[in-house]
Amino acid sequence: MELPRLEPIWESGKDKGVSVIAIEGRRDTQRAKDFISEHGLTFHFLEASENGPDVVKDLYRVRAFPTSFILDGKGKILYYHLGFEAGDEETIQKEIDSILNQS
Amino acid sequence: MSRSAVFVMICLLQVFLSGCGPTKAAIDQAYAKAEEAYGKAQKSDEKIKIFKDFLALYPDSDHTPDILDTLYYYMVDEGGDAEGFLTYMKILEPRVHASTSKTMIQVLKISSLGRLERCGDIETLAGKLAKDAGLSYDELIRVAHACQSCDQWNYVLSNVEAALNFATPEAFQKDYPDYDFTPERLERYAGRRKAESLALKGWAQFHLNKFNDALNTFQKAGEVETFSLVGVGENPLNVYRGRTLLAMGRVEEARESVIPDAVFAGDKAALDVLREIYEREPAPADTFDQYVENLREERAPLASDFSLSGYDGASRDFQELRGKKATLLTFWFPT
Numbered sequence: 001m002e003l004p005r006l007e008p009i010w011e012s013g014k015d016k017g018v019s020v021i022a023i024e025g026r027r028d029t030q031r032a033k034d035f036i037s038e039h040g041l042t043f044h045f046l047e048a049s050e051n052g053p054d055v056v057k058d059l060y061r062v063r064a065f066p067t068s069f070i071l072d073g074k075g076k077i078l079y080y081h082l083g084f085e086a087g088d089e090e091t092i093q094k095e096i097d098s099i100l101n102q103s
Numbered sequence: 104m105s106r107s108a109v110f111v112m113i114c115l116l117q118v119f120l121s122g123c124g125p126t127k128a129a130i131d132q133a134y135a136k137a138e139e140a141y142g143k144a145q146k147s148d149e150k151i152k153i154f155k156d157f158l159a160l161y162p163d164s165d166h167t168p169d170i171l172d173t174l175y176y177y178m179v180d181e182g183g184d185a186e187g188f189l190t191y192m193k194i195l196e197p198r199v200h201a202s203t204s205k206t207m208i209q210v211l212k213i214s215s216l217g218r219l220e221r222c223g224d225i226e227t228l229a230g231k232l233a234k235d236a237g238l239s240y241d242e243l244i245r246v247a248h249a250c251q252s253c254d255q256w257n258y259v260l261s262n263v264e265a266a267l268n269f270a271t272p273e274a275f276q277k278d279y280p281d282y283d284f285t286p287e288r289l290e291r292y293a294g295r296r297k298a299e300s301l302a303l304k305g306w307a308q309f310h311l312n313k314f315n316d317a318l319n320t321f322q323k324a325g326e327v328e329t330f331s332l333v334g335v336g337e338n339p340l341n342v343y344r345g346r347t348l349l350a351m352g353r354v355e356e357a358r359e360s361v362i363p364d365a366v367f368a369g370d371k372a373a374l375d376v377l378r379e380i381y382e383r384e385p386a387p388a389d390t391f392d393q394y395v396e397n398l399r400e401e402r403a404p405l406a407s408d409f410s411l412s413g414y415d416g417a418s419r420d421f422q423e424l425r426g427k428k429a430t431l432l433t434f435w436f437p438t
Contacts, residue, residue: 003435017428020437023411031437044424046411054276059407062434069406071430076403080367081334092431099429
């Protein structure tokens with residue numbers, strides 16, 4: 001439900017050097033695809049893999065979905081959000097704007 | 104004996120065994136109907152009415168504890184009407200005889216009283232409950248939280264200590280007999296219980312001025328939890344630990360304990376502790392907000408690189424997808 005709220009962040013940011021990437025953590029491929037097309041989402045989508053390092057659990061130590069990270073241009077994690085409630089997209093937008101204003 | 108006489112006897116036996124009330128099948132059928140209507144209902148008021156209507160007819164079925172749990176959610180958690188819920192319990196209580204339902208009513212009454220901060224009443228009820236010891240994990244935690252809102256820390260402590268006995272994979276499985284969990288999942292759920300109850304136990308010890316015991320308990324709780332990349336916890340453990348260290352005068356450790364939650368997750372309670380420390384001994388920053396920003400710059404970890412496939416099957420490097428200025432990386436799953 002929360003994911004479509006990220007679309008405006010991507011729409012308004014993609015020409016300003018902002019990227020939005022969503023990683024689906026349970027490999028629920030068909031439902032993920034349906035969800036993405038049903039809501040017309042156009043940002044980047046990746047799927048967690050059974051092979052290689054565990055990106056979700058080990059690299060990012062995510063234990064609950066959704067979890068979001070906001071990075072600056074150098075790849076430093078400046079903000080972290082566990083869960084997603086109505087209104088969180090505004091907080092996220094503010095944080096992204098503050099990164100844009102600083103660089 | 105004639106056939107019809109045997110038939111009548113069997114019927115009488117059935118009535119005797121089921122206690123003259125509606126049969127279990129009839130209740131289950133009515134419950135299935137109520138559940139269906141509940142699922143379709145849009146507004147909380149409608150949902151509440153559906154279940155109240157069901158309980159008016161069948162106050163004493165196996166479904167009563169679950170229904171009460173749901174009613175509490177809609178009436179108190181969401182609706183904020185603890186007073187109304189207590190009034191409703193008064194009406195329902197004399198009609199309920201099954202022990203699990205009776206216990207549930209006591210627990211939810213205590214929760215409601217906690218909301219209303221009617222602390223004297225809580226003390227009376229919680230005292231009575233402690234003796235009968237039949238509470239489930241969720242019920243013990245509920246009572247502990249209610250006692251917490253009334254600063255009755257001895258009760259918080261005894262309830263979370265009892266809750267800790269249920270923080271095992273076996274106990275978790277026993278609470279959900281209809282579910283078939285993998286061992287890994289059970290381990291995780293048990294760990295979550297353990298982390299939650301240990302954090303609250305240490306917080307009670309802190310309030311009872313047992314600072315060293317509290318720190319030991321937080322240490323144990325920390326060993327259960329695996330923290331996220333930026334060191335932000337799921338429960339208030341870091342804040343509890345920070346408060347305890349601060350009370351002991353160990354300011355530097357207190358600061359370190361709350362920095363991740365305060366700086367990276369914007370956790371209000373953690374920010375409060377950090378602000379207190381900042382005001383006590385101002386750091387080299389003009390304002391508190393500036394101080395937080397400086398910490399963010401200094402402490403921010405680098406995001407790890409990786410490659411994963413997109414839905415077109417092609418593998419992508421995170422490096423290439425990242426924004427030149429900023430990136431939002433979200434982990435999700437379709438609901």
